[in-house]
Amino acid sequence: MMQNMTYGAAINTAMHMAMELDPNVLCFGLGVDDPKHIFGTTAGLQEKFGEQRVFDMPTSENAITGVGIGASLAGYRPVMTHQRLDFFLLAMDQLVNAAAKWYYMFGGQVSVPIVIRLIIGRGWGQGPTHSQNLQAWFSHIPGLKVVMPASPADAKGLLLESIFDDNPVLFLEHRWLHDSEGLVPSGDYRVPIGKARIVREGEDITLVSMSYMTIEAIRAASYLEKQGISCEIIDLRTVKPIDWNAIFASVHKTKKLIVLDTGVTTGSIAGEIIARICMECFSILTRPPVRIALPDNPEPMSFGLTKHYYPSNESIVRGITSMLSVDHDLSVTVESPVLHDVPGDWFKGPF
Amino acid sequence: MRNNIDIEMDLFYTMLRIRKVEEAIADRYKEQKMRTPVHLSIGQESVAAVVGRQLYHEDYCVSTHRAHAHYLAKGGSLQAMISEIYGKVTGCCRGRGGSMHLIDTAVGFMGSTAIVGNTIPIGVGLGLSLKLAGHGKVSCIFLGDGAVEEGVFYESLNIAVLKKLPVLFVCENNRYSVYSPFSKRQPAERKIYEIAKAMGATIYHGDGYDVLASHDVARCAIASIREGGGPCFLEFETYRWREHCGPNYDNDLGYRTENEFLSWKARDPLEVFRVYLVGKCRVSKQVIKKMEEDVDQEIEVAFELAETAPFPKPIEAVTGEYKSTEANLNCSTYKGELTT
Numbered sequence: 001m002m003q004n005m006t007y008g009a010a011i012n013t014a015m016h017m018a019m020e021l022d023p024n025v026l027c028f029g030l031g032v033d034d035p036k037h038i039f040g041t042t043a044g045l046q047e048k049f050g051e052q053r054v055f056d057m058p059t060s061e062n063a064i065t066g067v068g069i070g071a072s073l074a075g076y077r078p079v080m081t082h083q084r085l086d087f088f089l090l091a092m093d094q095l096v097n098a099a100a101k102w103y104y105m106f107g108g109q110v111s112v113p114i115v116i117r118l119i120i121g122r123g124w125g126q127g128p129t130h131s132q133n134l135q136a137w138f139s140h141i142p143g144l145k146v147v148m149p150a151s152p153a154d155a156k157g158l159l160l161e162s163i164f165d166d167n168p169v170l171f172l173e174h175r176w177l178h179d180s181e182g183l184v185p186s187g188d189y190r191v192p193i194g195k196a197r198i199v200r201e202g203e204d205i206t207l208v209s210m211s212y213m214t215i216e217a218i219r220a221a222s223y224l225e226k227q228g229i230s231c232e233i234i235d236l237r238t239v240k241p242i243d244w245n246a247i248f249a250s251v252h253k254t255k256k257l258i259v260l261d262t263g264v265t266t267g268s269i270a271g272e273i274i275a276r277i278c279m280e281c282f283s284i285l286t287r288p289p290v291r292i293a294l295p296d297n298p299e300p301m302s303f304g305l306t307k308h309y310y311p312s313n314e315s316i317v318r319g320i321t322s323m324l325s326v327d328h329d330l331s332v333t334v335e336s337p338v339l340h341d342v343p344g345d346w347f348k349g350p351f
Numbered sequence: 352m353r354n355n356i357d358i359e360m361d362l363f364y365t366m367l368r369i370r371k372v373e374e375a376i377a378d379r380y381k382e383q384k385m386r387t388p389v390h391l392s393i394g395q396e397s398v399a400a401v402v403g404r405q406l407y408h409e410d411y412c413v414s415t416h417r418a419h420a421h422y423l424a425k426g427g428s429l430q431a432m433i434s435e436i437y438g439k440v441t442g443c444c445r446g447r448g449g450s451m452h453l454i455d456t457a458v459g460f461m462g463s464t465a466i467v468g469n470t471i472p473i474g475v476g477l478g479l480s481l482k483l484a485g486h487g488k489v490s491c492i493f494l495g496d497g498a499v500e501e502g503v504f505y506e507s508l509n510i511a512v513l514k515k516l517p518v519l520f521v522c523e524n525n526r527y528s529v530y531s532p533f534s535k536r537q538p539a540e541r542k543i544y545e546i547a548k549a550m551g552a553t554i555y556h557g558d559g560y561d562v563l564a565s566h567d568v569a570r571c572a573i574a575s576i577r578e579g580g581g582p583c584f585l586e587f588e589t590y591r592w593r594e595h596c597g598p599n600y601d602n603d604l605g606y607r608t609e610n611e612f613l614s615w616k617a618r619d620p621l622e623v624f625r626v627y628l629v630g631k632c633r634v635s636k637q638v639i640k641k642m643e644e645d646v647d648q649e650i651e652v653a654f655e656l657a658e659t660a661p662f663p664k665p666i667e668a669v670t671g672e673y674k675s676t677e678a679n680l681n682c683s684t685y686k687g688e689l690t691t
Contacts, residue, residue: 052483058513063472063506070476070490073461074411076483093503097466098473103674106454106462107445111674142672166674 001186008178010152011041011117014159015079017188019049022077025163027054029064029081029117038081039119039178061087065094068114069102077163078114085118085172086129099168100143114169115162120211120262121175122310123341124349127301131175133263133294135210136272138170139240145169145193146240148262150214152182154237157191165193174212174262175351176343196243198250202232205320206250206257208273210236213260213292213311219336220316227328229320239269244276251277255286258319260311261293268293287323292316306341356632358404362562363628363639365400366621368646369420372429375650376419376436377598384658385436387449392420394592397620398523398559399424401566402491402585405573408458411477411490413470416451417591418463421493426458433653439660446663467528468494468501471520475507478518478582487577491519497528499543500536505550508584512551515581519572520552522586523559529595530606547584559587560620590615 005013018025027045029038033056037043046054057064061082068078082088088095095116103111121131138146145167149155155173162169199214200221209217214235221231232250236242251257257277259270270291277289292311300306313336321328337345373391380389392399395417403424406412414421422432428443435442436450443454451465461477464470474492481488498504499522511518522543526533533541544556553575555568565587572583592612594601602609628634 058506058509060503060506060510062503063475063510066469066472066503066507067476067479067510070413070461070473070478071480071483072476073473074477074480074484076480093466093469094472097469098464101464102462104671105444105448105452107443107447108671108674109444109454109456110461145673 002183003186004181005152005184006178007149007152007155007173007180007182008040010156010184011159011173012043013184014156014163015042015045016048018079018160018163019045019053021188022164023053024076025053026071026076026078027081028057028068028078030057030059031083032056032081038083041117041178042081061090062094065091065116066098068116069094069098069112072112072114073102073110079117079163080114081117083119084130085120085134086132088116088118095144095168096141100141103167104143111166112168113166115159115171116168117171117173119173119175121351122212122262122299123176123306124347124351125301125303125341126299126351128298131299133172133261135172135239136263136268139269139272143168144240145238146172147193147238148172148174148211149237150177150209150211150235152180153184153189154191154197154235156184157189158193158237160188161190161193169193172211176212177215179343180215191237194238194241194243196246197235197237198246199233199235200231202230202254204230204254204256204324205232206247206254207231207233207260207316208236208247208257209233209260210239210269211262213262216311216313216316217260219313220320223313223317224320227326229324229326231320236269242269242273247273247277248281251281252284255284256323257285257289258316258323259289259291260316261291263293264296265291265293266296290319290323292319303341310340312336312340356634358566359563359624359628359632360634362400362404362566363621363624364642364646365403365424366396366562366624367642369396369399369423370621371643371646372423372650373419375654377593379654380598386438387436388596389436389450389598390417390596391593391598392417394615395523395525395559395589396420397562397565398521398587398589399493401562401569402519402521404566405569406459406489406491410488411459411461411474411481412493413461413474413477413491414453414463414493415467415470415495415498416463416465417495418451418453418493422453422455422460422463425455425460427453427455427460429649430653430656431455434657434660437657437660438662439657440663441656441660445667468498468503471498471501471504472507472510475511475516475518478511478516479514481517482514487517487579489517489519489573489576491521493521493523495528496522496524496526496533496543497536498522499546500528508547508550508552508582511582515579517576517579518582519576520547520582520584522584523589524586525589525591527591527595527607530604532606544584544586547586552582552584553580554584554586556586557588559589560615560618560623562620562624592616
């Protein structure tokens with residue numbers, strides 16, 4: 001059975017499901033039981049599962065990560081939340097030197113089954129330290145898994161899968177997606193980590209995307225379809241480990257590749273994908289691959305400064321038509337919000 | 352006090368065994384077969400021994416880069432530790448961790464790591480798990496005086512106090528963070544135990560070289576934690592005899608005086624305790640001699656096994672990133688020729 005719900009509600013549903021399925025699942029972090037419940041995603045958990053399993057924590061990102069690791073070594077499955085990824089940067093020692101290393105470093109004896117929910121974003125004045133998309137950082141650390149769902153169904157399925165995975169998983173939620181709606185399978189629905197989703201089949205070009213950029217990719221592809229251009233969209237869903245087979249298969253078909261990234265350009269997941277595709281599919285490509293990502297500078301705050309900062313469906317359309325050497329009328333845009341710094345015209349801030 | 356003789360013999364045995372293991376490592380280090388940094392516990396055996404004596408295998412323990420003593424005192428396998436230092440497949444981490452990363456889950460030694468303060472919150476998390484399970488067990492965290500300068504120490508102690516977790520913090524104050532003395536790192540008159548007290552922990556402070564007094568402190572603290580009294584913080588004054596990292600003495604470097612070292616060495620808890628046992632407790636010299644021979648024999652066997660054990664197969668270097676074969680296969684970017 002399918003149910004229409006928001007991405008945020010899908011996360012909440014997955015949390016309820018996981019805590020029902022396994023009494024060892026814990027949920028903690030700053031504000032999980034506050035009146036706003038992490039954008040609604042932890043609503044009802046403490047009432048249902050008690051203060052022993054669902055609890056607020058001090059503003060100590062590094063220590064609470066270590067506490068989660070310690071509890072996981074004793075058989076618990078903690079789900080931690082941070083209201084922005086940027087706060088979690090205080091916890092790099094525990095993430096990199098402990099969580100990521102424990103299983104390998106101690107000879108495969110004990111693993112760290114924790115999920116760390118991090119909220120990423122862009123726009124509406126969130127600025128340099130409230131909107132970073134550091135998936136490439138995390139992916140660089142052996143031992144971590146990094147998932148970035150784009151749809152409500154994937155948010156539910158990947159969160160459940162992450163919680164019951166025996167390894168540390170970083171679960172990156174884009175703030176622009178929490179209010180997006182979609183059909184979500186009911187029950188214990190799981191989406192495997194490391195498997196991409198073909199969002200749309202196409203012939204002319206492969207678009208590889210992640211998280212919010214999948215939404216922009218769909219907009220661009222719908223627009224170009226009317227222009228007679230057929231785009232294949234692969235939503236990675238997991239950026240570590242990457243579903244290479246899905247990308248290889250698509251590139252073999254379309255022979256052209258654009259990778260869309262929510263992070264900055266240098267050292268990005270997009271760069272990694274293009275490197276490997278060039279190394280292994282060089283003779284198949286008929287055009288040099290392109291990455292569309294953020295500029296290599298901190299994200300500015302001002303409405304004025306962000307106007308041309310983010311890649312949009314327009315940038316994607318431009319990238320595709322340029323690669324295909326097709327002329328088109330850029331004045332005709334697709335169903336985008338009127339303003340560049342909000343997920344929809346309904347949004348009145350703040351995030 | 353005669354009925355305490357078993358405990359006293361046990362404390363002596365643990366200190367003696369740690370001392371002899373560490374000296375054996377130091378003696379053989381020049382052979383270049385232990386190709387990993389070692390931070391020896393010589394001079395710091397007593398604190399590990401008194402705390403270890405009060406812990407059961409069901410209790411948890413985490414530690415630091417200088418972990419040999421803690422691991423052995425908690426009951427960790429000597430053979431697995433020596434093999435690990437030799438990088439062999441029979442090592443406690445199958446050669447992936449080395450001297451600074453020891454683990455023996457069978458006895459509740461849940462891991463030591465190299466980064467200062469790194470295991471403190473992990474020990475608190477283990478304490479959280481014990482509180483949730485509610486069985487009167489203890490999570491013991493060994494830390495040095497340097498760790499008190501890390502932010503995570505305060506964060507972790509706060510959480511332990513706030514949630515009244517069954518956690519024992521054991522701070523071995525050996526006065527130096529590598530070669531930097533406490534006086535260069537903290538204001539004059541600063542007392543570590545007073546910080547812990549101000550944060551709400553039950554504290555004890557004492558001379559780590561006074562074995563019986565330290566043992567009493569550890570016994571009381573651990574009993575209080577088991578009864579639900581919340582976290583305790585113990586600070587013991589102690590002293591590292593050898594260099595920060597390696598088998599030698601390093602007083603010639605000039606960061607501390609030879610006299611300071613000699614003043615601690617003159618109070619060697621192992622020798623003081625030996626005299627106490629033979630003199631006051633009338634333990635026969637033969638009994639002690641037999642104990643020494645047994646320990647020497649055990650160490651000899653541990654080194655023999657380490658030397659003769661194979662290295663892990665080279666393929667193990669590039670496998671086992673994740674707990675799940677499928678994920679490893681999907682993810683591996685290794686393109687070399689290690690197939691066996």
